[in-house]
Amino acid sequence: MTTAGLATVSVDEALANARRLLRSEPAAALAQVRAIIAALPVSAEAHRIAAHALRALGREEEAQQASLSAVSAAIHDPALIEAALALAENRLPDAEGALRARLKADATDVAAIRMLAEVAGRIGRYADAERLLCRALELAPGFGAARANLATVYYKQNRYAEAVEMLDAVLGEDPDNPAHANLKAAALGRIGGYDEAIALYEELTRRFPGHAKLWMSYGHMLKTVGWQEDSIAAYRHALGADPGLGELWWSLANLKTIRFDEGDRVAMETALAAADPADSGRDDDRLHLHFALGKAHDDAGEPEAAFRHYAAGNAIRADQLGYAAKETSAIVDAAIAVFTPAFFADRAGSGDPAPDPIFILGMPRAGSTLVEQILASHSAIEGTMELPDIPALALGIGREALGDGRRWVEAIAAASPEKLAEMGAAFLRRTQVQRKTGKPFYIDKLPNNWLYVPLIRLILPHAKIIDARRHPLDCCWSNFRQHYAKGQAFSYDLADMGAYYHDYVRLMAHIDAVQPGKVHRVFHEALLDDPEGEVRAMLAFLGQPYEAACMAFHTNARAVRTASSEQVRRPINRDGVGQWQPYKAWLDPLREALGPVLEAYPEIPNLFN
Template sequence: MATVSIDEALANARRLLNGQPAAALAQARAIVEAVPTATEAHRLAAHALRRLGREVEAQAASLAAVGAAIHDPAMVEAALALAEDRLPDAEGALRARLKADATDVAAIRMLAEVAGRIGRYGDAEKLLTRALELAPGFGAARANLATVYYRQNRYAEAIETLDAVLGEDPDNPAHANLKAAALGRIGGYDEAIALYEELTRRFPAHAKLWMSYGHMLKTVGRQEESIAAYRHALAADPGLGELWWSLANLKTIRFGADERAAMEAALGSADPADRARDDDRLHLHFALGKAHDDAGEAAAAFRHYAAGNAIRAGQLDYEAAETAAVVDAAIATFTAGFFAAHAGSGDPAPDPIFILGMPRAGSTLVEQILASHSAIEGTMELPDLPALALGLGREVEGDGRRWVAAVAAAPAEKLADMGTAFLRRTAVQRRTGKPFYIDKLPNNWLYAPLIRLILPNAKIIDARRHPLDCCWSNFRQHYAKGQAFSYDLADMGAYYRDYVRLMAHVDTVQPGAVHRVIHEALLDDPEGEVRAMLAFLGQPFEAGCMAFHANARAVRTASSEQVRRPINRDGVGLWQAYDAWLGPLRAALGPVLDVYPRIPAAFG
């Protein structure tokens, strides 16, 4: 069949589709028989079959169109644009394709990839769901949907979707790896470790699999095995910067001269002009910063920390003014009168305990102490409260950052629904049957007024540490995700100051609602501070809380190894060796530094 006759046949099938779907199907199938790679003919067959009520066959035809798409010049061009990260070009081409045929499953999936790359996960989910309605057997779309669920912190849904994917493709290590990561996010550590053990047996030279395995072993306290896994991965790929940082981040490893030389060699081989190697470079800088820090070489350590922070800051593009604007809005909106007018709102459940504040302020220590009590379950840093707030902002105001305005306009039933939604979403983390459980996400300080509105009987503990110790500890810490404020000294000082002034405001308008734990006071008088915390929570003192370091529970934070040791003062005053470089931090902190740990009402 000549090219022109194929075009004519396709045009004829389109004409027949509206009134004579059976004839259109026959025409489309004739084209496919002659040219199996004729993508549009497969799609026309799917349309005709749907109009004939033959949905199962239509789904098969839609899936066949996906396979033929690799021979379609327009789709190849769109795929090339995606591969080269020319997202506007890819999006334009795919939208044009879907305007012509809204059921083009391959184009739908590729447009979902565009949406996912720019963080529009809700759009990506809708597109992928539509693709799977049209072609339930489209395994790549189902795997993409699992990834979208994972990135939206919907780990149970990701696991369920991955089980379906692995049922069709059981030998795919990427899918099994993602399932193991999702299991780790909901406390399924034993199953996750078993998966990693299987994967590392099958792929012994896969460095990133061994690294993920090491992360999970670290989380459950199997430190020696985690170190062995990291070192196995380094033998496979000594230039993978994240491996060196993973060892450094244990906080118990001191690198020898040979290891420092190996890191310097890896750093030297990573071309600064090659943006694809930025992650390797920044991880190596942080690891070398730790190595020089341990050796007492402050100038060299600061040089590496600053270089690693600069790379990461460039990737994240944090705007301190946006955080300040949210705090300003919260202080202006959530007044004493506002809370009085909303008395009795929210879900009355008393179960959650929120430990919040700055990262690296001792919150993991507080959590470990409380999780050693017979009535309190430790979980992890849960993403659900910010997700609820930002989701409401997008829903009501079209911008997640405007969540304060959205909350201000919310009726009482909406506030109750949000509290109930938090309890429902976090139920997957509860595994012991204890009556109370902890959400230890530090950044929840920004949502402290929201907690008071949607969960008025929940308890809030503010873990606070000396601003210079706390901020310096953040500057030398690379986070796997989030904490975008922490990669610039001035941004960090502004963030700490915003945190203090919002919490001071909460103290003023909701007196007694927040219990503050000053880290240095906890180090000086552990039992006295623990008794005060438990009294605030309405729980009796238990001696087990003082033996928190013997608690074998999993810990996912950067302090995981530190809280497996008795209380010590090792982290106090570490900023002093670096004071010569901390001018921007001091300037941004301003009066907050001078009044610590007191919190004058003027800050509110």
């Protein structure tokens, strides 16, 4: 049909005719839709039918281009406009329903595929989002938006090296896009590419000097590599652009080494008053401001005001996260029931035999960063960061075997020796990107790996495990006044935190009983009292000779990503001991949840034998 012929039939009739021709006469279908496109270039469906016809004719490169043209034309497609509006208004079920209906009619609509991937990503179904985006790129390799979305999905799944690789391709096509460069810098920071990340942030802040969040990210990276004065300057510059951005004030407080002056306190109170509690979109600003003001009042020796702010910030965050303490307790119950001496004996020799990893774990804020910094000053041991890979492997086998990551204990119980070895090798492979030196051993300092110690013993039986432990009240209070960028959902309620500490001690006592001598425990207070003796004991456990450099850990210029980054750049001190005491009047829920664990510290293992 010619362009002129369209005058005698409707576009809908012409499209229907082209669809009928597709199966038996793709060349005729192509001619039909090209006539439609000539008359109506914004017909997304005509471009999609053209892609189908071209594929049927074996003209894949042209088909991919037609798919891209369909994406461009999709902004005029009423169905996709409605789906996009639902996405913008966060009506995800409506968006998903409309997009699934579209893909049922045409499974190769790459615009709809990308939008459905966005729905999946927003609700945390990153594996589904990845699958959809890979399909979109298979159909239209030049679809830059899908490639950028896939980079974000990799980042969200802690696959930072893949995110960087994908972003390199995205920036090759769109080099001036600040959002892509910002994400690349963040991903580089997660794999130790600090110099390149800082260079990217320097370029971005030159181009966008008034962009507060860019300056904040730049400050975070400067803090990580130990350039504290520069990081403070970056945060202060960002506050000049947006004094109401609560995360900036918390970033300054989180350095732990500065004290807010009266002008800062007034500015924070002003910003908090402006953040309307009725506006849930300002919840993050309010909770960050509360945590920062808690620090300000704490420094001023005003515990009642400090606790009021800490409690308010924690309440907002607890409401956002919805932590369920009973789920952690259930996993610990299951682990104690399953991982018996006989269970480990039956699987002796399983797992990957590599001795390279050293796991430092326990409660957050228990001194694990100090232990890591000491050990990373040894000539044979490399420090990395808090790696997400052990929890990812555990949750992955739970989902793979039973459809629920939380059931990883059951899944591991049924795993074959080959599967255990495969998981150990997967950890080594996934973490290789973090190893920047030729040192034979490297540290994973994720505190929450305590929950997965049985898994570590099964998949990496020759890895070393150090449990960093601190007095329950000091440790838990330190957590309560700490806002974490992500994770640690247990830490925003005193009773939940006490239950979490209790579960941690309970599982570690079980491991001591069923795998005696496989975990070395470092009590923080003992390390403060006798640093050299404790360091020698740790190194003996690791099979390494004592080195004096370990006692000069505070001079180590390595990057540190945790909340203790500035504290471990100072010699050992007792500043953190007893900080809970001014707040004891408000800590009854914590004490009750800790129960006998509190009184038994540090001889806790005997409680559970």
